[in-house]
Amino acid sequence: MATTTAGPATTAAFITPPALLKHWQGHRRLTRRMIEAFPDDKLFTFSVGGMRPFGELAMEMVGMAEPTVRGVITEKWDQYSAAKATTKAELLRQWDESTKQIDQFFPQIPAEHFKDTVTAFGQYTMPVNELLLYIIDNEIHHRGQGYVYLRALGIEPPPFYVRD
Amino acid sequence: MATTTAGPATTAAFITPPALLKHWQGHRRLTRRMIEAFPDDKLFTFSVGGMRPFGELAMEMVGMAEPTVRGVITEKWDQYSAAKATTKAELLRQWDESTKQIDQFFPQIPAEHFKDTVTAFGQYTMPVNELLLYIIDNEIHHRGQGYVYLRALGIEPPPFYVRD
DSSP states (O other), X not given: OOSOOSSGGGTSOSBOXXXXXXXXXXXXXXXXXXXXXXXXXXXXXXXXXTOXXXXXXXXXXXXXXXXXXXXXXXXXXXXOOOOOOSSHHHHHHHHHHHHHHHHHHGGGSOGGGTTXXXXXXXXXXXXXXXXXXXXXXXXXXXXXXXXXXXXXTTOOOOOTTOOO | OOSOOSSGGXXXXXXXXXXXXXXXXXHHHHHHHHHHHSXXXXXXXXXXXXXXXXXXXHHHHHHHHHHHHHHHHHOOOOOOOOOOOSSHHHHHHHHHHHHHHHHHHGGGSOGGGTTSEEEXXXXXXXXXXXXXXXXXXXXXXHXXXXXXXXXXXXXXXXXXXXXX
């Protein structure tokens, strides 16, 4: 993946694994606040332009995040499936459970494994770091979509830059 | 920033600088396709929920991306200012110019500098890697917003996972 073939640049860190985990969990705290910001009766029903409601997008995130980290360390992959929740409280409970498991599993990934290519969920073949970035990027992407839904509902979304 | 204080994990790479640049430029290709996907007469005018039109969001991205990478290597920071374009063609021209300059400047950042704390644009103080991730994340966030605008206009957005 690196564009150089030798020398320090190929082994130096843009970011270390612990710092990346911290960065991701910051994003997850913001996404959790987004789930909370939706009115209960809109979370699984409201959308714009025929897209999926935010609750459905969040269930996709839950179905991808912890199962990917677990798959990377166990090398056992189930078929991908979205989480199933029908209330905000249940979705938040699953979100928080994922958060704990990610904190437990992520540090178990050996540092040298992030550049290795794996096949996630039996179908997505790419390096471990690209796979994890894809999941984080997908969360940011769909959360950005959720910001529009909240604005369209007349609700001020939580600030993008607050991650604590 | 790392959550461990010693040992290999603090110096190992989740991702190397060249791989991160490649990842970012993949995102930038997708964002460029998003700009192209907007009809000329909607790019700077259409939005949902009172938010900024996509052209304005893209001008923010142009104002942040290359100036940040340049500031990191020169340690000279101007005040932040958004790009100024009034047509899609002009915006794309500025986008492509930024892309070339990022490819030129990013590899000049010394590998050991990514963890150092800087103050960007005279006001944003954080480690270089967090600063660059913030800019990439902000691009993904606002692009996700743009996906809703396109759908609301009845236009199919480019696929999220295609980055070539």
